[in-house]
Amino acid sequence: MKKVLMGNHAASQAVKLARVKMIAAYPITPQTQIVEELSEMCGSGALDAKFLKVESEHSAMASCIAASATGVRAFTATSANGLALMHELLHWAAGARLPLVMVNVNRAMAPGWNIWCDQSDSLSQRDTGWLQFYVEDNQEVLDTVLMAYAIAEKVLLPVMVCYDAFFLSHTYEPVDIPAQQEVDKWLPEHKRDFILDTNNPKSLNALVMPDLYMEMRYKLEQAHQAAIPLVNETGASFYKAFGRRYHAVEAIHCEDAEVVLVTSSSTTSPARLVIEEMRNRGIKIGLVKIRMFRPFPVEDVCRILCGKKKAVVIDRNFSFGKGGIFADEIRGALCNETHRPLVYGYIAGLGGRDITPELVREIVEEACQTKHPPSLALWKGLIK
Amino acid sequence: MDYFPYLRKEKLPHIWCSGCGDGIALKCIIRAIHNKGLDKNKIAMVSGIGCSSRTPGYVDFNTLHTTHGRAIPFATGLKMARPELTVFVVTGDGDATAIGGNHLIHAARRNIDLKVLLYNNHIYGMTGGQVSPCTPMGDYATTAPYGCLENSFDIAGLTVAAGASFVARSTVYHVKALEKLIEKAIDKEGFSLIEIMSPCPTSYGKINKKGANKNLVLAQKTQSVPVNKAKDMSPEDLKGKIVTGILADRDIPEYIKNYDMLTSQKK
Ligand SMILES: Cc1ncc(C[n+]2csc(CCOP(=O)(O)OP(=O)(O)O)c2C)c(N)n1
Ligand code: SF4
Numbered sequence: 001m002k003k004v005l006m007g008n009h010a011a012s013q014a015v016k017l018a019r020v021k022m023i024a025a026y027p028i029t030p031q032t033q034i035v036e037e038l039s040e041m042c043g044s045g046a047l048d049a050k051f052l053k054v055e056s057e058h059s060a061m062a063s064c065i066a067a068s069a070t071g072v073r074a075f076t077a078t079s080a081n082g083l084a085l086m087h088e089l090l091h092w093a094a095g096a097r098l099p100l101v102m103v104n105v106n107r108a109m110a111p112g113w114n115i116w117c118d119q120s121d122s123l124s125q126r127d128t129g130w131l132q133f134y135v136e137d138n139q140e141v142l143d144t145v146l147m148a149y150a151i152a153e154k155v156l157l158p159v160m161v162c163y164d165a166f167f168l169s170h171t172y173e174p175v176d177i178p179a180q181q182e183v184d185k186w187l188p189e190h191k192r193d194f195i196l197d198t199n200n201p202k203s204l205n206a207l208v209m210p211d212l213y214m215e216m217r218y219k220l221e222q223a224h225q226a227a228i229p230l231v232n233e234t235g236a237s238f239y240k241a242f243g244r245r246y247h248a249v250e251a252i253h254c255e256d257a258e259v260v261l262v263t264s265s266s267t268t269s270p271a272r273l274v275i276e277e278m279r280n281r282g283i284k285i286g287l288v289k290i291r292m293f294r295p296f297p298v299e300d301v302c303r304i305l306c307g308k309k310k311a312v313v314i315d316r317n318f319s320f321g322k323g324g325i326f327a328d329e330i331r332g333a334l335c336n337e338t339h340r341p342l343v344y345g346y347i348a349g350l351g352g353r354d355i356t357p358e359l360v361r362e363i364v365e366e367a368c369q370t371k372h373p374p375s376l377a378l379w380k381g382l383i384k
Numbered sequence: 385m386d387y388f389p390y391l392r393k394e395k396l397p398h399i400w401c402s403g404c405g406d407g408i409a410l411k412c413i414i415r416a417i418h419n420k421g422l423d424k425n426k427i428a429m430v431s432g433i434g435c436s437s438r439t440p441g442y443v444d445f446n447t448l449h450t451t452h453g454r455a456i457p458f459a460t461g462l463k464m465a466r467p468e469l470t471v472f473v474v475t476g477d478g479d480a481t482a483i484g485g486n487h488l489i490h491a492a493r494r495n496i497d498l499k500v501l502l503y504n505n506h507i508y509g510m511t512g513g514q515v516s517p518c519t520p521m522g523d524y525a526t527t528a529p530y531g532c533l534e535n536s537f538d539i540a541g542l543t544v545a546a547g548a549s550f551v552a553r554s555t556v557y558h559v560k561a562l563e564k565l566i567e568k569a570i571d572k573e574g575f576s577l578i579e580i581m582s583p584c585p586t587s588y589g590k591i592n593k594k595g596a597n598k599n600l601v602l603a604q605k606t607q608s609v610p611v612n613k614a615k616d617m618s619p620e621d622l623k624g625k626i627v628t629g630i631l632a633d634r635d636i637p638e639y640i641k642n643y644d645m646l647t648s649q650k651k
Contacts, residue, residue: 027514043530056483
């Protein structure tokens with residue numbers, strides 16, 4: 001059934017379809033509508049789940065962790081400072097190997113207080129062990145939350161689904177909501193061996209000595225590596241069931257391209273327009289959308305970008321003292337490749353500033369005309 | 385009196401909705417500060433996040449707008465570093481008793497000289513009306529669409545129990561009484577808290593069908609019971625009432641004073 005939904009309600013509809021059993025959350029703009037709708041669904045009985053309004057995001061994550069440890073599907077959603085407050089427990093959820101799913105609506109970090117779009121909140125949780133996806137439109141929000149549970153439950157890792165504040169969270173788009181029976185078939189109730197179970201008591205998360213800790217970390221990394229092919233397999237099976245196709249990385253017109261633009265999240269939409277228009281003018285340009293940030297799709301990135309002249313990366317985030325985070329990851333992925341492209345790193349749209357097609361075009365044209373990329377990121381649209 | 389010397393004119397008009405109690409509370413704060421003749425430059429005002437926490441943005445003191453729930457620890461650090469300043473904390477019921485609840489009880493227990501002005505509107509106003517630890521049981525909120533299931537905090541009672549020097553409660557209907565209580569808190573050495581009942585017609589009033597904006601303020605008149613009278617009333621009779629006045633006024637050692645005494649003995 002097609003409905004016109006805001007991004008936040010596409011997320012809550014997906015949580016309902018996934019038959020999540022436990023939701024714990026604390027409000028924060030621009031995420032709040034997700035959990036407001038879920039509280040309504042739980043209260044009315046439309047969703048057979050418990051809704052807990054806790055006293056902080058830290059408590060929300062703690063509650064979800066423990067609920068998930070009993071074997072049920074758990075969910076929370078947050079943004080920016082709420083996510084930062086969860087930081088300690090993000091490590092915990094991943095280390096405890098719990099298949100939680102969380103939506104993070106990408107919002108700028110304070111100070112100065114700013115509720116608008118910026119990816120630095122979730123990207124600064126890069127090393128917590130969570131899988132991270134960055135999605136482009138409201139349909140992809142719904143679909144990715146469903147796929148997130150499927151992937152999380154196979155590799156036993158928590159998954160964060162990230163999308164842009166306001167550009168997606170509060171913007172209405174047509175969204176195809178799959179039928180419950182079909183989702184039930186595709187995403188059946190999951191069974192885990194290792195849960196809290198009174199018939200088979202266990203003690204979870206005990207002290208680990210140096211003789212085993214490193215092995216546990218290694219296994220966590222193996223699970224990340226196993227997730228890479230799994231994401232594309234899950235995308236393929238999702239396509240079979242629902243007719244929409246998703247990959248870890250999407251390459252658009254890259255075969256003959258000399259210059260490739262690289263984007264994530266909703267920035268990809270204006271970029272699609274720009275490259276179509278430039279190609280119509282005979283310019284050999286392609287576009288890469290990176291959906292999966294963790295684990296980082298190193299092989300896909302190298303396969304698509306090697307042999308090209310230039311990769312032009314737009315980052316709506318920043319790692320201070322270094323540069324744009326996607327650009328940096330891409331440079332890292334390419335560094336041992338012989339036929340690697342030059343990587344141009346651009347910063348745009350921080351704190352909710354628009355990334356318009358005009359700005360994207362300006363960036364691409366500037367990179368095309370610049371022989372060699374500077375070592376530091378180029379900040380676009382700064383007030384002079 | 386002229387309020388403008390205490391305000392940042394360029395920040396006005398403020399963001400508060402019409403019918404919100406927060407502006408009335410601000411007026412009482414300024415009047416109390418004026419009456420006490422405090423030097424503006426010797427005042428620091430710290431807030432967390434919320435509609436109530438916007439207050440320091442409008443006043444011409446040394447102000448800090450901090451993170452959600454952490455106004456009290458920020459203020460604690462400030463007071464330790466600059467004990468000569470009069471440090472106010474302006475916070476909301478969500479800010480101070482949900483995400484920051486731990487800090488409230490510990491600062492009261494420590495009895496550090498902060499003047500906490502806590503606006504209780506029974507809701508998270510700024511984020512659009514989610515249930516707070518002070519939403520009365522059965523009332524509605526966007527995250528309690530079928531009614532709040534939890535007991536609500538008695539903020540003033542909690543602070544008394546935690547060990548604060550001075551605890552009081554008033555409403556924005558009782559502007560004169562509120563002004564006087566703030567003056568008392570200014571004079572008091574030690575942790576002081578005034579729970580200010582400040583209605584939120586937008587995020588609480590609407591969903592709870594309280595009618596016209598003014599109804600919420602007017603209701604405070606009939607709901608309020610002075611603490612002396614409340615003493616002789618049964619818990620049944622006190623249901624839905626707001627007990628106003630001074631709930632604790634104790635001369636107990638203040639933290640920074642104690643700290644200085646200890647360190648000077650060691651020297
Ligand atoms: C860590 C974190 N979580 C959530 C928020 C979002 N948030 C901002 S204000 C607020 C609630 C404010 O309620 P209250 O303290 O009662 O103040 P009021 O707006 O009602 O005056 C919330 C949840 C935030 N800023 N930071
Ligand atoms: S939402 Fe409520 S608390 Fe916030 S300004 Fe409006 S009336 Fe006041």
